[in-house]
Amino acid sequence: xxxxxxxxxxxxxxxxxxxxxxxxxxxxxxxxxxxxxxxxxxxxxxxxxxxxxxxxxxxxxxxxxxxxxxxxxxxxxxxxxxxxxxxxxxxxxxxxxxxxxxxxxxxxxxxxxx
Amino acid sequence: xxxxxxxxxxxxxxxxxxxxxxxxxxxxxxxxxxxxxxxxxxxxxxxxxxxxxxxxxxxxxxxxxxxxxxxxxxxxxxxxxxxxxxxxxxxxxxxxxxxxxxxxxxxxxxxxxxx
Numbered sequence: 001x002x003x004x005x006x007x008x009x010x011x012x013x014x015x016x017x018x019x020x021x022x023x024x025x026x027x028x029x030x031x032x033x034x035x036x037x038x039x040x041x042x043x044x045x046x047x048x049x050x051x052x053x054x055x056x057x058x059x060x061x062x063x064x065x066x067x068x069x070x071x072x073x074x075x076x077x078x079x080x081x082x083x084x085x086x087x088x089x090x091x092x093x094x095x096x097x098x099x100x101x102x103x104x105x106x107x108x109x110x111x112x113x114x
Numbered sequence: 115x116x117x118x119x120x121x122x123x124x125x126x127x128x129x130x131x132x133x134x135x136x137x138x139x140x141x142x143x144x145x146x147x148x149x150x151x152x153x154x155x156x157x158x159x160x161x162x163x164x165x166x167x168x169x170x171x172x173x174x175x176x177x178x179x180x181x182x183x184x185x186x187x188x189x190x191x192x193x194x195x196x197x198x199x200x201x202x203x204x205x206x207x208x209x210x211x212x213x214x215x216x217x218x219x220x221x222x223x224x225x226x227x228x229x
Contacts, residue, residue: 004156031214033215035219040122041221042118042202042219042221043157043202045216050214090156090157092157096215100145100162100164100206101145101206101217102162103157103217104159105157107155107156108154108155108156
C-alpha cells in the first residue's frame with residue numbers, strides 16, 4: 001500500500017493563478033481531510049469529506065474548493081491564489097476502528113504564492 | 115468552542131526524559147491523540163488514549179490524562195536525538211451519528227534533543 005499520496009510536492013504560483021492539489025489513498029477509507037499548516041498555528045482544517053460525493057467546510061474554507069468524485073481521491077482547488085495561501089498543505093484519510101478514528105497523513109505539498 | 119493548547123518548544127539532553135504538555139477545552143472529547151512530525155514529513159500517529167483511562171504506556175512513551183483538569187501529557191523516556199520533531203496533541207469527540215472524525219490540533223511542541 002502506498003498509503004496517502006499528494007501531488008505535487010512543491011509549487012510556486014503567482015497571485016491570481018489557479019491550481020489543483022491531488023490527494024489519493026489506497027486504504028479504502030471513507031473520510032478524507034485537507035489541512036494547512038502555518039508556523040506556530042498547528043494544523044487547521046480547510047475542508048473534509050465523509051464519503052464519495054460529499055464535502056463540507058472546515059475551520060478555514062475561504063478561497064478553497066474541494067471535490068470527492070471518487071472514494072480514493074480528494075482534490076483541493078485554489079481558484080485565484082493569494083499570498084496568504086502560502087502554506088504547507090496536508091491531506092489525511094481515516095476510518096473508524098475501536099471507537100476511534102485514526103488519521104493517516106500524506107507527505108505534504110509546499111505552496112508558495114508570490 | 116473547542117481549543118487545544120501546547121507550549122511551543124522543549125529542549126532536553128539525550129538520555130533524559132521529555133514531558134510534553136497539552137490542555138484542551140472540549141469536555142465531550144473522549145479520544146486524545148499524540149502525533150509526531152519529522153522535518154519535511156507528514157504527521158504520524160504515536161499513540162492515543164480514551165478518556166476513561168488515566169494512563170497508557172507503550173514502550174518509551176507514557177501518556178497521562180487528567181480529565182478533571184483537561185490536561186494531557188506525553189512522556190518520552192530515554193530521549194534520543196531521533197526523537198527531535200514536532201509533537202502535536204489532538205482531540206476528537208466520541209463517535210456518533212454526526213461525527214466526522216475531525217481532529218482539533220494544538221499548535222505543536224518542537225522537541226530539541228541535544229547530544
